[in-house]
Amino acid sequence: MSAAIPAPPARAARDRLLDAARTSFADKGFHGTTTRDIAAAAGMSPAAVYVHHRTKESLLHELSLEGHRATMASLDAAVHDCPDDAVALLHAWVTAFVTGHALGHTTARIVNYELEALTPEHRVEVELWRSRIQDSLIDILERGCHAGEFAVGDTHVAASAIAGMGVDVARWFRDDAGTAATDLAREFADLAVRMVRA
């Protein structure tokens, strides 16, 4: 029997820094946080932070990429084994999206509210992830319209409404119990289906 393998130090420091940045940005906003705040929250010296991230924005960039990648992965997983009908796909998509925004509400607020603090280059990169997420929803809505399951005047507007009610969950949801998040997500998914069903 082997002992549990500890994470390599570099990985541990990286995670500690991201957690510290997440907490600090959530408490005081990106502009209200100093790299010194993040160092203190991570129990590291400012110089040690600098080894990993030259700027505060680089931490925001990493949190944003990680958040968007996780969202896309959870949506891909949710629709992967779904029956091939638009109602089931939309239900699975919304359930995963709302669950993620409820349970990951802190990261979700930061990555959605601090987009303008990214450098133009990083902003473009993050917007590509956002487009992929939005397109995966529009794609389901369009498939449903073609199949006659959905009737939607403008799939982009409907996608904004459905994604919007999901994103906004991160603003107010604070019950970290998994059950409450899943129940809410399913109810939102039911409402989203009713919104577009033919």
Add this chain to the structure above:
Amino acid sequence: MSAAIPAPPARAARDRLLDAARTSFADKGFHGTTTRDIAAAAGMSPAAVYVHHRTKESLLHELSLEGHRATMASLDAAVHDCPDDAVALLHAWVTAFVTGHALGHTTARIVNYELEALTPEHRVEVELWRSRIQDSLIDILERGCHAGEFAVGDTHVAASAIAGMGVDVARWFRDDAGTAATDLAREFADLAVRMVRA
């Protein structure tokens, strides 16, 4: 013929300060803004700001009250002359709510994202306004359910979804043309009605 009557100086200074606080909080967040930033944006000395507002939080409090009062007033006006059926009432409510969050997106982001920066006392006061707004929506949903026009499992969940898709408009809407806001608001109102209709 009389010349236009200028606003009294106290009023002008108050508005200039609120505008400066709004711009500063929107750019750098509440915690990232100093009273010195606000004074500079208002073209006033920090001492002159202090005459009107002893703290930065007092400016956030005033913006929050003003924003919530304006939202409640626009919702009251929208449903006031409405035919007395739940579909028309819900449509009018959502149209006014979304139009307000689209055109007033800067204030809406501040008052929705910076709630935790209010003092506990001011937070209670602002939450009362938020409850009145939310209750006015739940009331319409319940009337619709009683009349058999709507079929909703949980009116609080449905209200969170409908209000959420409206609040989130302030996050992404940047086209300040009135027409685009009104068109979007009507489409969201159509979707909200479909979401709950029996």
